[in-house]
Amino acid sequence: MTSTRLATACLLVLALAACGGGGGTAQPGAQAFTSQPPGGSASRGGAVDAGTSGAPSTATPGTSADATAGSGGSTASRAVAEADVYARAGDLLYVLNGYRGLQVIDLADPGHPRLVGRLPLAGTPVDLYLRGATAYLLVSDAFAFLPLADGTARPERTSRIVAVDVSRPAAPAVTGELDVEGQVETSRLVGDVLYVVSRRWGWYGWAGPAAGVVVGAPGSSGSAGSGTAAGGASPLTPPADGADAVLVASVDLADPARPRAVGSLAFSSTGWEVHADVTSSRITLAFGGWQAGAPGDGLATWFVPVDCADPKGAITAGTPFPAVGLVRDRWSMGLDEATGIFRAVLATGWNAGAALRTWKAPTPATATPLATLEVPVAEALTAARLDGPRVYLVTARITDPLWVVDAADPAKPRLAGQLAMPGQLDYIEPRGDRLLALGHTGEAGVSWQLAASLLDVADLAAPRLLSRATFGGSWGWTGASIDDQRKAFLVFDPPPASIGLVLVPVQGWDAATWTYAGGTQLIDWAGDALTLRGFLSHPGAPKRAFPLDAAGTRLAALSDQALQVVDASDRGAPRELSRLDLARPVQAVEILPGALVELSGDWTRGDTELVVTPLRDPDTAAPLARVHVPAPLARSYRVGSVIWLLATDWASGKGWLQAVDFADPLHPVKRGTLSLSAADSDTARGGWWGWGSEAALLGTVLAVHRISWPTCVKAPCDPLDELRLYDLSDPAAPRLASTTGVPGSAWSWGLLASGRYLWLTHFEWGPAQVGVTDGTAWGRYYLDRLDVTDPAHPVLLQKVNVPGVLTWAGEDGKTLVTLETSWRGTAPSSAIHKLELTADGGARLVATTLLAGYPSGAVVSGGHAYVATTDWSAATPGVHLLTIDLGTMLAASDEVVEASWAWAATAAGGKLFLQAGWQDQGVLVFGLGDPARPAFEKFVRTDGWVQQIAVGGGVAYLPSGVYGVPMIELTP
Numbered sequence: 023m024t025s026t027r028l029a030t031a032c033l034l035v036l037a038l039a040a041c042g043g044g045g046g047t048a049q050p051g052a053q054a055f056t057s058q059p060p061g062g063s064a065s066r067g068g069a070v071d072a073g074t075s076g077a078p079s080t081a082t083p084g085t086s087a088d089a090t091a092g093s094g095g096s097t098a099s100r101a102v103a104e105a106d107v108y109a110r111a112g113d114l115l116y117v118l119n120g121y122r123g124l125q126v127i128d129l130a131d132p133g134h135p136r137l138v139g140r141l142p143l144a145g146t147p148v149d150l151y152l153r154g155a156t157a158y159l160l161v162s163d164a165f166a167f168l169p170l171a172d173g174t175a176r177p178e179r180t181s182r183i184v185a186v187d188v189s190r191p192a193a194p195a196v197t198g199e200l201d202v203e204g205q206v207e208t209s210r211l212v213g214d215v216l217y218v219v220s221r222r223w224g225w226y227g228w229a230g231p232a233a234g235v236v237v238g239a240p241g242s243s244g245s246a247g248s249g250t251a252a253g254g255a256s257p258l259t260p261p262a263d264g265a266d267a268v269l270v271a272s273v274d275l276a277d278p279a280r281p282r283a284v285g286s287l288a289f290s291s292t293g294w295e296v297h298a299d300v301t302s303s304r305i306t307l308a309f310g311g312w313q314a315g316a317p318g319d320g321l322a323t324w325f326v327p328v329d330c331a332d333p334k335g336a337i338t339a340g341t342p343f344p345a346v347g348l349v350r351d352r353w354s355m356g357l358d359e360a361t362g363i364f365r366a367v368l369a370t371g372w373n374a375g376a377a378l379r380t381w382k383a384p385t386p387a388t389a390t391p392l393a394t395l396e397v398p399v400a401e402a403l404t405a406a407r408l409d410g411p412r413v414y415l416v417t418a419r420i421t422d423p424l425w426v427v428d429a430a431d432p433a434k435p436r437l438a439g440q441l442a443m444p445g446q447l448d449y450i451e452p453r454g455d456r457l458l459a460l461g462h463t464g465e466a467g468v469s470w471q472l473a474a475s476l477l478d479v480a481d482l483a484a485p486r487l488l489s490r491a492t493f494g495g496s497w498g499w500t501g502a503s504i505d506d507q508r509k510a511f512l513v514f515d516p517p518p519a520s521i522g523l524v525l526v527p528v529q530g531w532d533a534a535t536w537t538y539a540g541g542t543q544l545i546d547w548a549g550d551a552l553t554l555r556g557f558l559s560h561p562g563a564p565k566r567a568f569p570l571d572a573a574g575t576r577l578a579a580l581s582d583q584a585l586q587v588v589d590a591s592d593r594g595a596p597r598e599l600s601r602l603d604l605a606r607p608v609q610a611v612e613i614l615p616g617a618l619v620e621l622s623g624d625w626t627r628g629d630t631e632l633v634v635t636p637l638r639d640p641d642t643a644a645p646l647a648r649v650h651v652p653a654p655l656a657r658s659y660r661v662g663s664v665i666w667l668l669a670t671d672w673a674s675g676k677g678w679l680q681a682v683d684f685a686d687p688l689h690p691v692k693r694g695t696l697s698l699s700a701a702d703s704d705t706a707r708g709g710w711w712g713w714g715s716e717a718a719l720l721g722t723v724l725a726v727h728r729i730s731w732p733t734c735v736k737a738p739c740d741p742l743d744e745l746r747l748y749d750l751s752d753p754a755a756p757r758l759a760s761t762t763g764v765p766g767s768a769w770s771w772g773l774l775a776s777g778r779y780l781w782l783t784h785f786e787w788g789p790a791q792v793g794v795t796d797g798t799a800w801g802r803y804y805l806d807r808l809d810v811t812d813p814a815h816p817v818l819l820q821k822v823n824v825p826g827v828l829t830w831a832g833e834d835g836k837t838l839v840t841l842e843t844s845w846r847g848t849a850p851s852s853a854i855h856k857l858e859l860t861a862d863g864g865a866r867l868v869a870t871t872l873l874a875g876y877p878s879g880a881v882v883s884g885g886h887a888y889v890a891t892t893d894w895s896a897a898t899p900g901v902h903l904l905t906i907d908l909g910t911m912l913a914a915s916d917e918v919v920e921a922s923w924a925w926a927a928t929a930a931g932g933k934l935f936l937q938a939g940w941q942d943q944g945v946l947v948f949g950l951g952d953p954a955r956p957a958f959e960k961f962v963r964t965d966g967w968v969q970q971i972a973v974g975g976g977v978a979y980l981p982s983g984v985y986g987v988p989m990i991e992l993t994p
Contacts (some may be wrong), residue, residue: 341388
């Protein structure tokens with residue numbers, strides 16, 4: 023994508039005087055224009071949705087042993103360590119933040135945690151291991167550009183292992199990196215070897231391990247299906263280039279500074295998901311999905327053993343073996359290294375029960391079926407857990423049976439007992455003759471509430487539900503994947519003569535109040551009872567909660583947004599002892615002299631605030647100042663030293679304007695507030711005011727554009743389309759000055775302020791055309807100008823027919839640039855028009871340039887228009903950056919941009935900025951030393967969607983939501 027090349031043979035844009043057809047068929051000098059409707063609709067029908075119109079739119083975790091978890095095997099010769107998103111070492115907490123990379127936090131004073139070190143990472147952080155003074159980070163989506171011999175570059179997407187020296191916590195430093203193909207699914211650290219399971223996705227569907235394979239029919243109890251293949255290949259069939267594949271890589275970490283690749287295996291991919299059981303000598307992968315010809319509902323799983331017994335990291339593929347049914351998660355399978363018995367619980371269909379299957383698998387090359395125990399009920403498998411000679415599995419539809427299986431004799435497992443109870447269990451944590459489980463239930467009268475359950479399994483024939491605690495709102499979940507539930511459902515075992523604690527980081531939705539509730543739920547475990555204790559809200563989506571001391575009186579709650587230290591000395595009323603921002607969400611910034619003001623907040627929680635930071639440290643965890651405005655949705659507008667928030671609370675239906683004075687940035691002061699009218703409030707529930715619709719500031723007048731469609735009695739019907747003007751000249755007393763409708767509008771968009779006017783484009787349908795048989799619709803775009811010199815008495819000037827949607831209006835109020843796109847089938851035909859307003863109130867077309875592809879907006883600067891176009895209908899789809907000289911309306915340059923999609927975002931500070939994506943998301947910077955030929959300078963990878971590009975002081979700020987505010991240093 024960073025490579026751009028100048029088309030030399032011919033430009034893809036031509037002056038319209040030499041072309042015809044497609045979009046923009048009017049000739050220079052024309053003053054009447056017809057157009058396709060927004061989005062190229064084939065017929066008028068009902069209202070056009072602006073949102074889909076096609077118009078431009080604006081043990082310590084990380085080191086815990088897990089050698090034979092769930093398999094009941096012996097202690098491994100090499101310890102198996104599992105990663106997490108955090109690790110502790112003394113007073114230091116290492117956090118692998120999903121938005122900000124590695125963060126080092128000092129917890130010496132729990133009341134005042136400090137972020138002492140940071141290491142940004144490009145991509146999606148997945149796993150963290152801490153070994154001595156080295157942290158090993160696994161990152162997926164590690165997008166980069168590989169330089170080519172011709173001086174260009176091509177995009178490359180991989181995963182990456184990053185070795186980081188943390189001996190100096192304030193300055194973590196990368197000491198080694200190693201690329202891993204595919205996206206990381208899971209990993210384990212066994213001795214000095216890191217094993218990484220990753221997945222490479224092809225473009226289409228499921229390229230199964232054995233197309234046409236039919237898995238053998240299950241036998242009765244005491245025998246198992248043979249898993250014979252009929253005319254198909256096993257996962258050992260080498261995957262084709264670009265096809266779906268599951269990969270296993272081994273990496274030697276004996277030298278902490280230099281991760282060294284040892285072995286790699288690639289298997290043809292087999293469906294929707296992959297899970298891994300890891301022991302000290304063997305990795306067993308489960309590939310599950312749908313397979314044509316398989317019995318039942320077509321669910322099938324291939325188990326793929328990998329020999330990892332070599333302590334140096336050599337790995338060898340074993341012999342895959344298939345089974346009917348689908349393995350739900352890693353907890354549903356396991357190898358007992360001592361006996362060589364492999365067991366798995368599989369769902370045998372959709373609401374078709376489950377089966378326990380066992381194999382004698384003494385080596386990775388051998389798997390002989392031993393037995394199958396069917397649970398033939400019309401219910402779905404929701405959980406399973408292997409625990410030594412016992413197996414627990416849960417099926418559910420309306421009630422939830424717990425099935426207890428005695429598997430002491432793997433050749434003859436038997437159903438020992440069962441228990442029916444409401445709801446379902448999703449994860450089981452064995453504790454001797456007790457089970458603690460996390461699941462969902464509707465027994466409290468809500469649809470999908472979380473529930474913690476305590477069960478007695480001392481008597482296999484008569485399991486009992488001892489206690490249950492429900493929590494989490496109408497619809498609850500945890501922040502852990504299906505294979506990581508143990509990390510979120512944390513059971514803190516009771517010391518002798520004490521009370522145990524269960525911690526659940528809860529995320530939930532309350533349908534009654536339409537509010538999100540995220541926080542930490544505390545549950546006491548004493549004897550045979552679970553008791554629901556306190557809940558403490560968390561600023562963000564909590565992922566983990568864990569004790570900080572042996573007594574469990576100090577807790578930590580962790581999300582990607584914040585670290586929260588909790589005083590749990592009174593478990594019934596936990597309180598926040600301290601909070602540290604880890605990834606403050608930022609929607610927009612305003613650059614003030616000496617400081618940056620960020621519009622920050624989490625829309626799910628109504629936690630908006632204005633935050634003041636140093637200009638060179640926008641992501642600081644210790645802001646200089648902050649002002650809270652409890653609104654889930656808000657947009658900011660600056661008038662001098664005053665920043666106005668146009669706020670919306672969609673839950674209550676209220677909206678308001680709030681002024682905050684930053685004359686002294688370190689001591690901001692709230693000024694005037696204006697509640698929106700009842701009509702505004704009603705609409706605010708839908709998010710239209712200042713969010714779902716448009717707003718623009720002209721001087722001290724804030725214009726808010728509203729468009730909504732009433733219920734149609736019969737189609738077609740026109741929307742309610744209007745502008746409301748707010749006078750912000752007095753920060754202490756904002757007021758609604760006036761409301762102006764947009765007559766005749768069927769659709770409108772593109773509100774902008776330029777010169778003395780507010781500008782808006784609306785569309786009107788034309789009458790049915792005689793002789794037209796293909797159903798093609800047509801109509802006219804009109805330009806509306808609103809003079810707001812006196813906002814209480816605005817003047818709506820005569821509408822002006824134009825081709826397309828206004829993109830730019832000159833300060834003189836006479837020169838215009840519009841973009842127009844029409845469609846023939848799936849092929850777009852686009853044009854950029856230059857017009858001049860005439861004395862009689864019309865518009866005269868000066869010239870038009872045709873564009874190949876669909877334009878994603880245009881930026882006008884210094885007498886040139888910069889347009890990025892994408893043509894997916896072309897033989898070779900791609901993105902072009904076109905520079906149009908507005909004097910001649912000829913294309914001055916046409917550069918190919920190696921991106922899947924891009925749009926011209928802004929031009930400022932002598933630079934042109936393109937936002938690119940989707941797969942290769944980032945910002946491209948072009949120098950405008952020669953404005954006719956933008957010169958590519960750099961590409962900056964961004965993980966989040968850049969919501970604004972603000973330029974000042976030689977820096978471009980890129981507010982990107984929870985990904986913070988990346989900065990681009992701009993060279994002259």
